[in-house]
Each structure stands twice: as structure tokens, then as C-alpha cells.
Amino acid sequence: MTAALETHQLAKRYRRGVWALAGIDLEIPIGGITALVGPNAAGKSTLIKTWVGFERPTRGSVRVAGVDPWRDRRAALGHIGYVPQSPALYDGLSVEDHLDLAVLLRPEFDRAAARERLDQLDIPRDAGARNLSGGQQAQVALALALGTRADILLLDEPLASLDPLARREFLHVLTDAVRVGGATALLSSHIVTDVEQACDGLVVLGVGRVLLQSSVKDALSAHRIAPADGATGEVIATFLGPAGEPLALQHDGGGAGQRPATLEEIVLGYLASARSSPNRERAA
């Protein structure tokens, strides 16, 4: 097994007829952190929820460490630590109670490691969950996911509601845990700058399809920004720069007036390309 997470021709349609995922093939390699980036309604949460076994594929298949989570949820969940979009903790329970509950639900839960992690962050374990800040709640949710000792962490936009400092702390804890524990993490977000430092891999998802899958390093080295009228390589898309100037994201190439693309520009370019040519999909 070379992939921690896989999808094959995965399509998901909701009851109201909306296709959230339109037949995607994806392999997330074992180890490291992969950012799953895309705008709202791109299908990020749906994709993660199919791996968790919360959503059943309409077509195609998914695998978690080689296991189909819909057929063998128990085995799949044994590999998964999950942090939901909004950290939903039990209002009536303290932080310590959550750790006790986790042990009850999964006897092998590493309570000592979770306690240590929370203590390092100065999160009072006797505090009620409802009295914690958003950042602290996210950290508790992360500690619970890490405490499962799962080899795959699925994090569904945990940064969305956090302030910049809390986001940085969260990412620091995550990267630290992944590096030390050797786990695989998939972190979905629509805030590119946050994940640039933390992630090794990048998946850009738009309108239910994979627009780009690459390592962050390769993506940065393989793309350049040029004025819209000065592109020399394969143009992915044109979009407006910060000052309103038309820019072109191009694959490879080089020449006067060109510069390396930032990760945000790469993501913007691929999302713009999805709008102009909806069937575009590539690996860098």
C-alpha cells in the first residue's frame, strides 16, 4: 500500500441533485501533511466525509489505508483521527471528561499524550467545553484526534473560525505531531497562506474536481507568473493581480517580466482555470 487515502472515480450527488464531487481520482501518499484547498462548496468536506464513512459515494470508491470505509467502517475508523469543521464538543462536559469519554469509546486512546498536549497549551482540563475559546476548542478537538494514535488525520477546515494566532498554534501542534508520529494528515482549508508553511502536498479542488495535485515544492517550482500579454509557457489561466493588473499563471516557461508564482497565485490560477474550462485537471 503506497497511498494513505485514495479515491477512484469518486462522485457524490446530494438528494437535491447537486453534484458535490464529479468523479475524482486521488491518491494521498503516506506521511506528511497535504493541504486540500478550494473555495466554499468545492467539495472538500464531502470528500473528507466519504473517507470518514459519513457520506456514501454515489459512484466510484474510496479507500482509507486500503479499506473501504462504507463497507468496513470499524476498520477504517481505526486508521482515522478526525477534526470536524466546527469543533463540536459536549457543552456539559469538561475537557478532562472528553478525554475520559474518548477512552471509553476507544480503549487504546492515549489519554496521557492528550493531557500533555493540552497542558503544554495551557488549556485548563477542568474547564467546561462551553467556556473555552474557539482556538482552545479546536486544540481540544485536535488533541482528541491525535490521542486516537490514528495513522491518518483528516482535518476539515479546522482553521476557518480561528484568529491568526490560534491558527498558527494549531498548525504548529499539527506539524509537530505529524513529524514526530509519522502520521499522514489531510488539512482542508480555503486559506492558502496558512497551509503554505505547514504542508508538504497540495490538492486544489474546484467545482467537485481535482484541479491540481502536487507537492508544494514542485508546484512552486513549476509555475510562474507573467503579465497576461507576456506569457511564454503553457498558460493555465489569467486572473487579476492585487492592483487589478491582468496576470497569467503559466506552467514552466521563463522570460522577461516573469517571476515565480506564490502558492496563493497557483491556487487562484487553477480555480480561475476551472471557471473558464471546467474539465481541466492536472498533476504538476
Next chain:
Amino acid sequence: MTGALTWARFSFRLQRLEILILSAAVLAASALMVWWAFELVGLSEAYPECDFFGNDSDFSGGGSACQAPTEQFFGIRASAEMLISNVWLAGLVAGLVLGVPLVAREVEGGTAQLAWTIGRSRVRWFVGRVAFAALVASLLLAVIAVVTEILASAAAPGFDMSRDFTLYGARGPLVVARGFLGLGVGVVVGAVLGRQLPALLVGLILIGLLYAAIAFGMGRWNETEGILGPRDQNARGALYVGAGLELETGERISWGDARARDLSPEMIEGIDGRMYASQADAEAGRNAIGRRYELIIPGERYPEIVAREAAVTVGLGAVLLLTALLVTQRRRPR
């Protein structure tokens, strides 16, 4: 054992509000019923010469001294019976109130995502939560069951209420059994809808339908086992399961059949207990159509009939809980 206690601790904290409200209601109702029972027993013991259930409407048994205690006894008894006769609702509502939030609140609040991914098995989570709710409902309703039995006995001094259908279904084990049914309805509707308030409303409707279905089904079942009741007196403590007209030929037909056969819609009962087509016939004692009959189940069978209905009710509750488990296994957390 430690695991069970931990489950109980969590479950209590997660359902603290419902448990405290129900406990307070049970405590208040029980205190009132116990107090009434003491009052009734006190009156019975203080006035042994007064025949509270005799036919001496002029209090001749104990003389006029019995008038005041008899009125007091029946005043309390009327209030007690009114309360007990509404207790059948308590089990259903208590079960529903405890059952609805089990899955619905977790889905609504998003905590299902946490619980259902930390734990590998939703079955373990479900059983832990339902077991505690069932235990709480059983304990609270057992109190009501016992207190209603005590009060019913106090309200009928000298009668063996364990062999008596008086206040059938409103006292004793059936109250607890209905709690289990209410719990099953609450959990399954909550699991399907995933929202508490709609689940509570739909649950109330479903409970009404199921209660009516059980009452109808058990009524038909009991009717098949009914025996002819005494013609000249009330069958004390019996359960009346049917009535109709016994024709002069000996054939027994229901009142509905009697109407269908056009056996005079306004029959008159004569002084001899027979039914006549007109007042003149009744007075003359001629052309008798037949006489009314009643089917009863005698009071001796009370424990058996109660156990039977309780088993059916609990069985239905168990089926609903199994359905809720299947729904929970497959449902999205939000």
C-alpha cells in the same frame, strides 16, 4: 463495571435537564399520592365501623357518624383516581423525553461527529447511551408504579388489588413498560429526523397511534378470552372486554349486529332483565328479544393480563430501539 459507571456519569451530565425535570415531577406526584394513601388508610382504620363500599347510602352501617368520613374518603379517592387515571401518560412521555435527545441532540449539536469517529463502533456508543436512559426511565417509573399500587390499594380497603382490574393500565408494571415504548419511539424518531423539537412532536403523534394500536389489539385479544359475566350483579374487579345481546334462541350477537338486523334501535329493558321492542311489551313481558350480556376477564387473571400487555409493549419498544440502532448505524452525523 467502571466503564458502566463512566457511561452513567456522562449520560447523566448530557441529559441532566431532562432527568432533573422528570425526577422532580415523579417526586412531586409520588409525594402527593403517598400522602393521599396515608389519608385513605387513616380514614379506613379510624372508622372500621363505616362500610365505605357498602350499599347503605344512608350510612346505616355506622350511623350518621360515618357520613363525614365517608364523604372525606370518597373526596380524596376521586382526586386520587383522577391523578392515577392520567398516569398512563407519564410512562410514555417520560420515555419520549429521555429518548428523543439521545441521537437527535448529538446530530443537531455536531457532537455525533466526535463520538462516531473517536469510537470505532456506533453500537457501543448507542448501547451505552440507551442503557442509561432506559435505566433512568425504569427507576423513575418504577416509583410511580409502586406508588400508584399503594394508592389504589388504599382507595379500595379490603380488596386485593393484585387480583383486580380497577384502574387497569394506570398502575403497576404497565406504567414502566410504556416508558420503554416511549423511549423506543423517542430514540427512533430522533435518529431519523436528527432534530429534537420536530422529533418530539412527531414522537407524540406516533406514540398516540401506537398506544391506540396496542389498546385495540390487546382489546381484541382479551375479547377472545372473555367469559360471560354475572347477569344480576357487577363482577367486582373484572375487566369488561365485550357486550352484546343474547337472543332468546341463545345466539349471542354484538350490539352492532343487533342494529344491522334491525332489532329495534331503542330496546327497552324490562323488569325481568330481558330486552323488548317497546315499553308495552316490556310491561306485559311479551315478545322478548333477548337479554344483554357482558364478557369479562375475572380479576384473578389480572397478573397474567398485565404481564402479557407489558411484554407486548416492551417488545414493541425493543423493536423500535433496534430500528433506531440500524438508523443510527447508517445516518449522517449532520
